[in-house]
Amino acid sequence: MPTVRPDASPPQTLVVERCKLLLHTMPVSALTNGVVAAIAVALLGPVLPDGGMQLWGAVMLGLQVLRLLLWLIWRRRPIASLSEAQQNRKLLQLRVYAWLTAATWGALPITLFPTETLSQSYLAFILAGISGAAVAGLSFDAWTSAVFVLAVVVPLILRLFLVGTSSTLALGLLVCVYLIYLMSAVRRSQSQFLQMLDWRSSAEAAGASAQLQARRNAALARANQLGTLADDQNAFFEALCVAAVEQTGVDSIAILRLNAQDEFVVIAQVGAPRPTSIDATARLAWQSGAAQFVQEGPRQHGLLPLRRHGERVALLQASGSTTSQGDTALQDWLSSLAASIDRGLQALWQRERIDRLQKLYRALIREGEVVLQSRSAEDMLQHTCDTLTSDTPFHAAWLARPDDSGAFRVLARAGSGAEQLDHFRVHLDDANRAPLVLRVWDSRALQVCNNLLHDRAMQPWHATLARYRWHAALATPVLRDGELWGVLVFTSPQAQIFDDQTIALCEQVSALLGHGLDELDLKDRLGHLQRIEAHRARHDTLTGLPNRYALEQHLPEVIARARRQGSVFALGMIDLDGFKRINDTWGHSAGDRVLRELTRRLQAVQRQTDFLVRLGGDEFIVVMEDLNPLEIQTGFANSMRRLRQAVADPFDIAPNVQLPMEMSIGISAYPLDAQDADSLMRLADKAMYAAKARNQAATD
Template identity: 25%
Template structure:
């Protein structure tokens, strides 16, 4: 009996902790509550949750007990090379295993904490490591005044508490990861819209200063609220001169000095390395990244935690830098980096485009074409931002690209992985119906050898194919076919990827030679990369929706049988009652309980019992109409709602409560249950008890309707089981009357 005394409160305490874990508390609440539960509900004298820092010293995150302040005075480490790390806590942490000492003060290695332990009155102690992300994260240390207190049963319960703590921490991390993932997706969408707005602005070929300010304003409005700056290189002074900014104080920007070369300590500013190497530089943790101290101090003034710097080019040479700032560490991920890189490329393109406009180096036709394609790119970006389904995305992209240049022919093909062929399902342009019949081999098929177009195999490595002339003499058979049979003189094909794998091709062909200048090719290349991003974004969105739908289904259905659960049953019952009141119709509520089910579990095991439940569920779903409801309420109890009952005369004059056909339905249910004679090769003998009440003969509210059906069901059990009863509300007698229909039980 003495052993059972602490086990009961500890078991209840474990249940309390599990309920807490299910509520997804924050980390500090979790640590505090597990300590409180250990002391107040388990009856232990003291409890402490500790987590080591980078140097291995334990920091107390939660302490409970009459002398809990003593924990903060104890200097404890998890390092084995220190005396403070040779105690129970250090050993348990390093071994990733619980340690129990029922005579703590007798241990030599614990003497350095003897005064603290005597102050706490500790006789026995147990230490349990807990985990986070699969690694030991901290320890739970519990104490009791008496010696020999921690039995193996108590230790097992405390292990379960530590395991629940580990599970809760992983749950917190999963929730944070999901939230961060959703925030990143939203930010990516916003940056994509920002790029669309900038691209639309580029259509007008604005002067550089207007362009720079528009970029900064758009990034500040659409992206992180810390803002952005654009600076131009002063090659004589070897410094950056700020040309535009948004979201940051003007005096702060004016005092921000970035040199092109490294400082005396050899550390680089945000701009120097970018301009010298012509490559972006990402700093996702400004507090830890090697930066000049003066720059680090400037960034801390504005609580800037991450920055991304991209070179801007003019006539192929570095001319300036675009820097985006964020208040969050780790803000600039892979997708964000790609989007900002594209934006910097577009700015560089716009600078060159402006120079071309001023110098009149390009004829009006070229400029108009580029403007149209830029407008097309902007339209496509808006479609991408709306997470458009692939079929619609490709169809509209083909139309938009064709509208940019009416003489061109546009096609988008998808890879058929079974045949290794590109199938052209989306195309637009004059006399372009022949595109739909093209079959272009781009992937080896097992047993059929390599494809006939080696050039197109480069698509799998992400390389485009642009041919501006001499298509009729090329060694590629596909390009020769386009030239000789369809009069094509220039072609540009760009690969599209989905989930990192080659998915298809976007192609533009023209009957003009030299149609694809470098600028147009770059724009089409960006279209293909945006389509790849759109496909991945669509897949992510579909996965998110699928998970939400699955979670909703599981919250309303029984996981074993797939039937509606108690919550959905009551919801449908409430709807059935409101509908019956509104339209003056009748419906029945039935509760079914299985007899003989316990014997199946006891004799053949719970797996066989589960198969009985699924067999009964399948039987009920087959016997009832789609408009009816059958739900598993728990255990071997089922709920049934039979709607749309006829209000005509009864088929059984002796039972005035029975609606026409209802008795037949109830008989078929019981007969079907009796017919289940074998499960998993084992003989079974089960029957059912049905309790029924009919609305509006029974005008009760929802809860009372269920209670009345339940009373009828238990009356059947008392009367010998294997039958059904219909509840009859009291008329003149204070006791309820029942209509009973017994069925012969099978021998």
């Protein structure tokens, strides 16, 4: 009997494969044994008295019928779904029924051996043939085929030698040689089967390993990309965790940081909750600065320090399954991932450092340019105020503009004392024109006061100005689309701060802010135009319904959603019967009115989840999701009845002219009829034309 090599397929894999093949060959084996048994009874029954051969044949046929019944029962449950113990028990059961068949054949020469030489030759030929068939059909299972052959051939050899005539002795020797050949064939077939199984297992393992490695490489590439694009460290960690889990299938990944209480806190996490059993290992990885790996059964945990400019800033913790105890592929990948994260953190640090240097060396003018990167006017204004009060001579900045009633409203503020502006009360109609915002609004020019506490016009506000140390102020107009839009105010605790250079700098900041607002307005206008064009590209101009292009984008999403949820949806194609006659008789304007009216009626009867499309001409498509099982069982009868309500009433063709209309509907369903968009469209179109033909035949 062949032995399994150490590098061969796992034993349980052999059990599963042998069970599958034994179960697969059971009906053929049963039918073969039954037919050969019937032939044996026909040949040997007349020469054997007392009906013994017929009784033996009945036993054999009953056994094969039992095997067929068991096959019908066992094939309903896949072998792979059974536990290991059940799989082993199933293999033994399959073997036992094969061996019972062999034992029944072996009983034939022992109990019913004929006396005539010709009949003996028939019997030997039959048993030799059934043994050879067993070797051929059971080549994948040495135990089953070997025991089958021995159980059939050995009794034949013994009986031939016991008879002792020259012919039986010669025949016995031939059968012995044949037995040796069969056992050799069993061994050779088993070796070939094991080798083929090993090759297949190796190919599958190599393919799975290659796919996993490709996904891991893609995750590393994504990590490198995120590192070059990220503007925020926490956002970088979040995006990286999502990409790592989605692309590689690891159980969980988390980024940890040590807080002031010397406890690890989670910065970002995706997947299963992090196990607390490895907290000690996490602390060891942090303190030693070296990666640590823990194996817990089939799962492996990795804890790797993350560095930014040489300093430990976080800890990468990941958990995943390994194929074997010594598998280091996950460790190698996690080490590469940690290196990619380190490079991303280093790139992020370099960008932040450059940004800080720019703020330091270029001061206010460069901060004024940054406002151009804002995505909304509110963000731009607030960012400007925040920037102007950070590492500058100004400790407060704010922007105000009058509302529809003429009262100035503060849109953004920052810095010391800026909260008092929540109670800012200045109106365009105020008699006291001393406030700088009113001076700017009146003059449409920059206004500056280098000593507010000595300006008598500012006497009513001296106490407040002194409390917040607003000793100097500058107000400059902000133009938007060439018109005065608001006033930007700078305040400083230092009097006489606004010299010519500072004033020029503040004017440039205001000009840049106005330019940034104009750019936002331009982007908004362009975005609005793009949205209009996008809507036109996806919608029919006559009916306002989505068009064929929109359907081509919508259908793959519906198919993906149905595949993911295991649900059914239907695609209905609608065509008006006799629409061409309307265009030919009353003109295209009448046809357009009918199409718009049909659209209105279809929208009235469609469900919220339906997607109605005009393909062109008088052809419409409706995609119906969330269908109940009864609707599917009835062939979408309710949906068709609901859609036909759109033509229940006549259509106004011309003044005082109404015409009843009919529609032809063809429906195809996913996944019952097809599983791709083109096939669903084609089948629905075919069904629609079939319905149109039926309608025409009924009309005729």
